[in-house]
Amino acid sequence: MTTTPVALPTYFLSHGGGPWPYMTGPFREAMRPLEASLLQMRRELGDRPQAALVISGHWEAKGFAISSGARPGMVYDYHGFPEVLYRIRYEAPGSPTLAARVQALLAGRGHPARLDADRGFDHGTFSVMKVLYPEADLPVVQLSLDAGLDPALHLDMGRALAPLRQEGVLIIGSGLSFHNLRIFGSAEGHAPSRRFDGWLQETVLQSAPQERERRLLAWTSAPSARIAHPREDHLLPLMAVVGAAWDEPATRTYHQQDLLGGLTVSSFRFGALPAAAA
Template identity: 40%
Template sequence: MSKFNRAPSLFVPHGGGPFPILEQGSPISKYMKSVWPHLLMNKSSNPTPPKAILLVTAHWEEPDDHPTGNSGHDGGPAISAGSRHELLFDYYGFPPETYKYKYPAAGSPEIAQKAFDLLKGAGFRPRLDTKRGWDHGVFVPMMLIRPEADIPIIQCSLLSTLNADEHIRLGQALEPLRDEGVAIVGSGYSFHNMRLFRATGFGAGKLPDDMTKKLKEFGEGLKQACTVASPEERVKQLTEWAKIPGGRIAHEREEHLLPLLVCAGAAGNDSGKLVWEEVSTPTPPVHSYIWE
């Protein structure tokens, strides 16, 4: 019997580059600072922070040249396994101060090894990585959610296949960590189409009405898939996310959606709940979900 209470599985939109830190009056920044810190706590009579956070970032894909195992998985995932990791400033054209940020949380080689063993046991081909820094999908939200930097973080990559079913199964393999007090956090975006972001002037303009309608349909379909009561139905609907009307408009490339699928896979029998919805832009609502 674990001495830890079950930690949550939480999907958070991480904003664009360092904007949530630069614009701390924005809705997403306010929510990161005021609500998500409480969501990280376990659901118990005496809520406590997680023992560690395994964070799946949209900005790390395991390269295709990682050897393919008998499982058929095309490499990955990679798991950060150092006791400390530098920050990787993987954005461009921002003010100089955004390249000087610090987030000195520890890593956890021990939990990284546990994640490795779980994934290998599930037929994946994981590898441990002690060198790659934490990208902005990690440090930008965490600087606001947990500025104390006192919870160890294990960064996890996506699979290079970008296959929906494999990412759900990746989450299913990692679910036992939650019973050891390790929160599973997915950092991505429920809507991510850079072409449309640019077309609207990053929120300043307006999309055609027919496109807006389809994108709202996708938002509603995604909400239905994430919050449906049946775990089997949740897996089915999210595996087929591209069939939701507007799916391929919302995500021409799905790397920002896949961390959500990992979190949904790690949900087990827990019910999903929409915990934040940003509707102030002409793009579709941006969602955050929790399973606990």
């Protein structure tokens, strides 16, 4: 008698600022609530994931692109940090096999994707993976956003990826629920981030699947939407993981109201934890 593999949940993670896990001092201390949420996530997942697929808000391509190198390098896509933070390494392996599987799933739903053997880990990926898997022994593949930034396309992309959840692949959308660099660190972001976060929680946690889809597709009508996201690059990873867990309930896994000068941000899990971890 065979058993059906348990589907892993998907996650939208607000990934914090820059290379924070490699830092010390006040900036690093401000990320402690985020760190605690990631450590709890790892405890809940245990050894169930066999690989991770990260859709990062820091990689856009014409069409979709998939990192396919066996030994990915690093992409230091941040500015103004100490020089030593441009020499850090996260040494997790890639997975050409998983990359090809992702490519096939996307193609099967009408979304051509190219393999990119040279793409390294950007900080949308290594910032969270460093805390989740400090051993760097879990294979990691990155999937880009499409540069057209169409919410419907990214929801459908997520639907294509859904079978991976029963294949031991942890699907992570790495972005930030409030991402307006101009007002990070200022009081100007306090009220807009709270308003947008309130709408996001109502949408994600309280809406039925079809209503959740409708609201996400119309996200620009949310309170303070374009203050929260002048560009939607850090919101679209949410669309992808919602698509991969289409009709499953969500749980808030991280919430902070004092990030980077008083911003409100959240992370979410979609789908149930495996029974042993619930």
